[in-house]
Amino acid sequence: FSAAISACEKAGEWEHALQLLGSMAEGKVELDAIAFGALISSCEKGSACGVALQLFSVTAEWGVELDMIAYSAAVSACAKGGEWKKALQLVSVIARNEMEPSTTMFNAAICACGLGGAWEKGLHVFCCMKQREIEWDAITFTTVISACER
Numbered sequence: 001f002s003a004a005i006s007a008c009e010k011a012g013e014w015e016h017a018l019q020l021l022g023s024m025a026e027g028k029v030e031l032d033a034i035a036f037g038a039l040i041s042s043c044e045k046g047s048a049c050g051v052a053l054q055l056f057s058v059t060a061e062w063g064v065e066l067d068m069i070a071y072s073a074a075v076s077a078c079a080k081g082g083e084w085k086k087a088l089q090l091v092s093v094i095a096r097n098e099m100e101p102s103t104t105m106f107n108a109a110i111c112a113c114g115l116g117g118a119w120e121k122g123l124h125v126f127c128c129m130k131q132r133e134i135e136w137d138a139i140t141f142t143t144v145i146s147a148c149e150r
Helices: 002-011 014-026 033-045 048-063 068-080 082-096 103-115 119-131 138-149
Strands: none
Touching: 002 014, 002 033, 014 048, 033 048, 033 068, 033 082, 048 068, 048 082, 048 103, 068 082, 068 103, 068 138, 082 119, 119 138
């Protein structure tokens, strides 16, 4: 099932991926981080922010621990959905869980802030990267500049 969900992710078919997840649950197939991560990523690619966040919230109920790729996809989904506050909430969850955040995830959070008109928050996220010793890349600088232009 996870491979099929990943194929749906690559094809941008988040609705089909969601159906596959439902089939997994009905068939009592173990729901794992790979399946959820691929599904959250497919929702991000399909700009289905609300669905991605719902999936993200049920993983804890089902005992599934997500990896940084899934967190980054959820933050990116927030950016595409204009949900900068939720993006920052996800970033704080990562900090509380003592996970090692990625540059990609922070870039997505800065983007979410910029798209939501909260450039000051985006700049704060940028500064937090330095404090946490997360490397900046060209996308980081471009995203910060874009956020501040809005």
